[in-house]
Amino acid sequence: xxxxxxxxxxxxxxxxxGVLGAALVVASKFFSVSKDERIQQVEDxxxxxxxxxxxxxxxxxxxxxIAAGEAPLTLCGPGGAEAASKIAEIMGQExxxxxxxxxAQVHCRGTKxxxxxxxxxxxxxxxxxxxxxxxxxxxxxxxxxxxxxCMKVCPVDAISYDSGGRVVVDKDxxxxxxxxxxxxxxxxxxxxxxxxxxxxxxxxxxxxxxxRKYCSVxxxxxxxxxxxxxxxxxxxxxxxxxxxxxxxxxxxEAAKGCPPKxxxxxDSLIKGVDEKA
Amino acid sequence: MWKEFTKGLFRENPIFVIVLxxxxxxxxxxxxxxxxxxxxxxxxxxxCSNIFISLLxxxxxxxxxxxxxxxxxxxxxxxxxxxxxxxxPDLYDSLGVFVPLIVVNCIILGRAEAFASKNGVGAxxxxxxxxxxxxTLALTVISLVREVFGSGTITLFAFGDFDGVVxxxxxxxxxARVFVLAAGALLVMGYLKALVGIIQEKGGKG
Amino acid sequence: MSYLGIxxxxxxxxxxxxxxxLGLCPFIGVSKNLESAVGMGFAxxxxxxxxxxxxxxxxxxILVPLNIEFLQTIxxxxxxxxxxxxxxxxxxxxxxxxxxxxxxxxxxxxxxxxVMGIALIAVQNKYNALESFVAGIAAxxxxxxxxxxxxxxxxxxxxxxxxxxxRGVPIAFITGGLMALAFMAFDKALLNNLLx
Numbered sequence: 001x002x003x004x005x006x007x008x009x010x011x012x013x014x015x016x017x018g019v020l021g022a023a024l025v026v027a028s029k030f031f032s033v034s035k036d037e038r039i040q041q042v043e044d045x046x047x048x049x050x051x052x053x054x055x056x057x058x059x060x061x062x063x064x065x066i067a068a069g070e071a072p073l074t075l076c077g078p079g080g081a082e083a084a085s086k087i088a089e090i091m092g093q094e095x096x097x098x099x100x101x102x103x104a105q106v107h108c109r110g111t112k113x114x115x116x117x118x119x120x121x122x123x124x125x126x127x128x129x130x131x132x133x134x135x136x137x138x139x140x141x142x143x144x145x146x147x148x149x150c151m152k153v154c155p156v157d158a159i160s161y162d163s164g165g166r167v168v169v170d171k172d173x174x175x176x177x178x179x180x181x182x183x184x185x186x187x188x189x190x191x192x193x194x195x196x197x198x199x200x201x202x203x204x205x206x207x208x209x210x211x212r213k214y215c216s217v218x219x220x221x222x223x224x225x226x227x228x229x230x231x232x233x234x235x236x237x238x239x240x241x242x243x244x245x246x247x248x249x250x251x252x253e254a255a256k257g258c259p260p261k262x263x264x265x266x267d268s269l270i271k272g273v274d275e276k277a
Numbered sequence: 278m279w280k281e282f283t284k285g286l287f288r289e290n291p292i293f294v295i296v297l298x299x300x301x302x303x304x305x306x307x308x309x310x311x312x313x314x315x316x317x318x319x320x321x322x323x324x325c326s327n328i329f330i331s332l333l334x335x336x337x338x339x340x341x342x343x344x345x346x347x348x349x350x351x352x353x354x355x356x357x358x359x360x361x362x363x364x365x366p367d368l369y370d371s372l373g374v375f376v377p378l379i380v381v382n383c384i385i386l387g388r389a390e391a392f393a394s395k396n397g398v399g400a401x402x403x404x405x406x407x408x409x410x411x412x413t414l415a416l417t418v419i420s421l422v423r424e425v426f427g428s429g430t431i432t433l434f435a436f437g438d439f440d441g442v443v444x445x446x447x448x449x450x451x452x453a454r455v456f457v458l459a460a461g462a463l464l465v466m467g468y469l470k471a472l473v474g475i476i477q478e479k480g481g482k483g
Numbered sequence: 484m485s486y487l488g489i490x491x492x493x494x495x496x497x498x499x500x501x502x503x504x505l506g507l508c509p510f511i512g513v514s515k516n517l518e519s520a521v522g523m524g525f526a527x528x529x530x531x532x533x534x535x536x537x538x539x540x541x542x543x544x545i546l547v548p549l550n551i552e553f554l555q556t557i558x559x560x561x562x563x564x565x566x567x568x569x570x571x572x573x574x575x576x577x578x579x580x581x582x583x584x585x586x587x588x589x590x591x592x593x594x595x596x597x598v599m600g601i602a603l604i605a606v607q608n609k610y611n612a613l614e615s616f617v618a619g620i621a622a623x624x625x626x627x628x629x630x631x632x633x634x635x636x637x638x639x640x641x642x643x644x645x646x647x648x649x650r651g652v653p654i655a656f657i658t659g660g661l662m663a664l665a666f667m668a669f670d671k672a673l674l675n676n677l678l679x
Contacts, residue, residue: 005550005551008549008550008551009551009553009554012545012546012549012551012554012558013348013554013557013558013561016541016558016561016562017344017348017561020561020562020565021341021565023565023569024565024568024569024572027569027572028572031572031573031575031576032576033575033576033579057583058583060583061583124642124643125642125643125644126642129642152641296511296652297508299504299507299508299511300504300505300506300507300508300596301504301596303504303507304503304504304505343564343590343593344561344564344565347560347561347564347593348557348560348561351556351557351560351561352557354556355553355554355556355557358553358556359553374600374603374604374607377555377556377599377603378505378596378599378600378603380556380560380599381560381593381594381595381596381598381599382594383508383594386594455664458663458667459501459502459503459504459663459667460501460660460661460663460664460667461660462504462660463656463657463659463660463663464656464657464660464661465660466656466660467649467652467653467654467655467656467657467658467659467660468653468657470652470653470656471646471648471649471653472648474647474648474649474653475648478647478648
């Protein structure tokens, strides 16, 4: 009796497995979808972050578009030059790539203590939402609104608050997809080269006197940076200093001499420490 | 080597950190004894399946590996079912449908796929024990909270004159019944998971 | 039990997610936005309906006559795994966008407690073939209802001020708990009132 049960058990499971397996094999032939094998190769060459900055719904979709000849090969920001050249090899084409990795950084150091606000905001926790109300609750209409719309769209969680409550981007984690730059309503989120040592952490194009009134760490357009570090690539336009990173000169003198201390070291940003230049 | 064992206890605790195997966690944690029984079952299945899969990993073709793992796991679950039905019928009745559901417990298939199929038998044993005990610990914590607040008791094994139920004075007369219901389980899980998050951050900083 | 009774029971009174704890992993994992929740819900319903029928057949036509009911767990999971594989193939052929949208979660339906759960419960409750089929559909619809409701709530929660330790999984659980509390309103009395 027991032996019979064991026999039945073996038979039933074995036959069931066999029948189901055979059925699946038949079905797979019936429902087969022919795939260009280059699609998988291209997909493997992409970083797989599925960030969407290429404009396609994920790396698989972009790979398909490339294989179908519908998409340019250089749309992948995170993949950069490396991915583009690999894909070019797979597709048997040539590409022109620039090798400079760009990372996003927040060009604003304002906090509740150093900047003035026009109203108290108690709405949706979204920068674009508060921006719809008089371009934000800060008096400075160019500054970081701090509600984290950039954090929500970052596929690798590279953006966070530092100890002072400012929004900072970890440049080592940034994959250059550009989602945060699109999400930012005031334009404080901008690309800088990965090797950039300093940034001008301000985005305000208001006159110096006006900036002084509403923010103690904003750029007043005094041009001291241009004078102190003439080879550093500083240029003041519209009362705002910016850095031309093709110039490789020293920038530390400008940082030391900047009155509102808005020229900051990128490396110190992620630790939440204000560089005492 | 020892790390393979300890990681399952806290740092990669399957319930609180990896968040797998949720169904039995919430389903059986209304009494402590259920949690312990389920934990024991899961440890057994996890251990046996990890050992077997680790031994057979070089013989199972890649295309059929998931179905094979499932059949191996299902066989051991059937063993647990039969043993529990024979020797612990009350426990079997309380756990109900969750005993056969051990076969679809993501933790077991997850460890088989992620670990046992790539590592030796020794490491797989430690991994299984760590994950299983971690699972049981987490399950016990949840059920302690739920049973104490929800029925005012702690139900353990009965032996001798002791019927196994520890009654907590004060609560046992008017407990907050919601805790032993579905809603309470989900709420407790949410708060505990938030607590774990806070502990993790403190641990990360300190 | 009448068919209407079965439907009401599995969609509302014994809702798989909010009352029975079956199908929690995708409930927490796939409910971030409405489209994937709907896709997942329908895929699971489809699999559950077919699975409950197929497992009824296996149990009553093979296991019981040969007196090997103990093989229930193994054979059921084999059938379910094959069914999910089959559904994956069909979806890939018929609707590649849906296939892409569901992604990894489609094969994960195999380990979804809800599918195995309905198969086991249908056998436990001694349903006949049609009752099992209807129960499968109803349970799937209950799952769909819960996961769709959850996804709409979570989409709104994304824009709210939530304390850091609670973001993500914890607040999802608490939301689920509140939904379960609400669903407690559906109990046996509802069944009696509706069916007399």
